[in-house]
Amino acid sequence: MTASKTHDLSPLDPSAAEPFYRQIYERFRSAIASGLLKPGDRVPSARALTQELGLARGTIDAAYSLLAAEGYIQARGQAGTIVTPGLKPRTPATVAPPAPDTATSSIGFRPQSILPFQMGLPALDEFPRKIWARLGARCVRAMQPLDMTHPSVYGQPALRAEIAAYLQVSRGITCAPSQVFVTSGYRHSIELIGLALLKAGDRVWLEDPGYPPTRELFAQMHIATVPVPVDAEGMVVAEGIRSAPRARAAVVTPAHQSPLGVSLSLKRRMALLDWAGRHNAWIVEDDYDGEYRYVSRPLPALKSLDRDGRVLYAGTFSKVLFPSLRLAYLVVPQAQVERFEQILQTFAGGSPELTQSIVTAFIQEGHFARHIQRMRKLYAERREATSAGLASVLGKHVRIDALPGGMHLILRLAGRQSDRKLVARMRDAGLFAEALSEWSKGGKGASALLVNFTNIDSRATAEKLGKRILALM
Numbered sequence: 001m002t003a004s005k006t007h008d009l010s011p012l013d014p015s016a017a018e019p020f021y022r023q024i025y026e027r028f029r030s031a032i033a034s035g036l037l038k039p040g041d042r043v044p045s046a047r048a049l050t051q052e053l054g055l056a057r058g059t060i061d062a063a064y065s066l067l068a069a070e071g072y073i074q075a076r077g078q079a080g081t082i083v084t085p086g087l088k089p090r091t092p093a094t095v096a097p098p099a100p101d102t103a104t105s106s107i108g109f110r111p112q113s114i115l116p117f118q119m120g121l122p123a124l125d126e127f128p129r130k131i132w133a134r135l136g137a138r139c140v141r142a143m144q145p146l147d148m149t150h151p152s153v154y155g156q157p158a159l160r161a162e163i164a165a166y167l168q169v170s171r172g173i174t175c176a177p178s179q180v181f182v183t184s185g186y187r188h189s190i191e192l193i194g195l196a197l198l199k200a201g202d203r204v205w206l207e208d209p210g211y212p213p214t215r216e217l218f219a220q221m222h223i224a225t226v227p228v229p230v231d232a233e234g235m236v237v238a239e240g241i242r243s244a245p246r247a248r249a250a251v252v253t254p255a256h257q258s259p260l261g262v263s264l265s266l267k268r269r270m271a272l273l274d275w276a277g278r279h280n281a282w283i284v285e286d287d288y289d290g291e292y293r294y295v296s297r298p299l300p301a302l303k304s305l306d307r308d309g310r311v312l313y314a315g316t317f318s319k320v321l322f323p324s325l326r327l328a329y330l331v332v333p334q335a336q337v338e339r340f341e342q343i344l345q346t347f348a349g350g351s352p353e354l355t356q357s358i359v360t361a362f363i364q365e366g367h368f369a370r371h372i373q374r375m376r377k378l379y380a381e382r383r384e385a386t387s388a389g390l391a392s393v394l395g396k397h398v399r400i401d402a403l404p405g406g407m408h409l410i411l412r413l414a415g416r417q418s419d420r421k422l423v424a425r426m427r428d429a430g431l432f433a434e435a436l437s438e439w440s441k442g443g444k445g446a447s448a449l450l451v452n453f454t455n456i457d458s459r460a461t462a463e464k465l466g467k468r469i470l471a472l473m
Helices: 020-034 046-053 057-069 129-141 157-170 186-197 212-220 237-243 266-279 334-347 353-364 367-394 419-428 459-472
Strands: 073-075 081-083 180-183 203-208 224-231 249-252 282-286 311-316 328-331 398-401 408-413 448-452
Touching: 020 046, 020 057, 046 057, 057 073, 129 353, 157 180, 157 311, 157 328, 157 353, 180 186, 186 212, 186 249, 186 282, 186 311, 186 328, 186 334, 203 212, 212 224, 224 237, 237 266, 249 266, 266 282, 353 367, 367 398, 367 408, 367 459, 419 448, 419 459
Parallel strands: 203 224, 203 249, 249 282, 282 311
Antiparallel strands: 073 081, 180 328, 311 328, 398 408, 408 448
8 A cells, every 4th residue: 555645736826716625536537537546545534634724623524425426535544535446537638739730840959868969969968977967966065064055056166167268268258257157058048048138129149040048038028029040150240230239238159050060250250249249239149069160270269359348258058068957157257247246137047056066076076178189089989970970871962061170060951951841850850950940040941851870880880870860851
């Protein structure tokens, strides 16, 4: 006989027209019908439920009497009350919701799965989990009562200091720890920027094609987005100035444009900074995977060229460590530190202290830098193996863009093949891809697949997967 279950039952509604005894009866009957309570399961005694719900004993007795009269429960004396053994309750007929149109429905950013070619995932098979476990155990043992209180909404001071030092060395960004704010991810960083610096009705330049959730985030904040085309030199700044010269901000991915992989040229970087300085506009630099460049050293950040305090730098640990950490960071201009502190005090709850402590130790002991170096070498190898393997199978049907950095490939489809329909078929077959056309405003972009290569371990694996894609074309 199992222990009694009440914690999963829906709460009572004091404003409902039904009396409490009837609500209790309906909740137990629904729990039995759905299988939450099974035949033979023990239900709370009337006295225990009276204390738990804070109701009169007579209310509980009325509900239990009704359940017993209809055969749902049985009283067994000192053994307590149980769901009637052998009960086969009749469940109400349900109408199945209409099936989504998988041929055109978009795939979420990002699903909780590990599928071949899944975007946004680092090489999870190569993460140093033993080192991470050791550091985690040490941090748990070192916990003090103060570490168990509410975390700082700005981020753990030690982690902010480590991030500032890392950015100085690796990205050429000079900033104080006070300018670094730890967030729960890119979306959280964008939300904070919108709350602190923008208002409803403002206009923001976005790269086209560009990361779709950014458009959705600004739409929720009632901020208009202006699509700015991208070419071989990155965002066409002159086009942004022509379309919306007085926009309040621009969101760019200058290291590896997302998703085309090109780098913003120095000429356009300077033009973008000049525009922001003249119009008191803001530039959000999304450096989501700037550590991974395979043809030369990683490029300096746009923020490193900022002399007027107009650039906000958004980084993340999702791509260099793993996404479930839910840790990212935002570097703001010194003059805006107080404003962001005010916003965070109101709208942020802080990231878990223990997680931040483990990441801090991981950086301090040199594991972070070594991990990035290892992954840069590994990804260069997997990039070549995946590209070669897919080209050998799909060469007549796709053209593979050779990107200088990042974690994905672009497979441009020949003919008039729909990338969205092919993506839907791949998902049904247990494969992952994203449709490039979905990354353009209005879905009118080029037809191509975006596929991640970081978890493809060999050319042979890529060839096997390529054959599965070929069968779906």
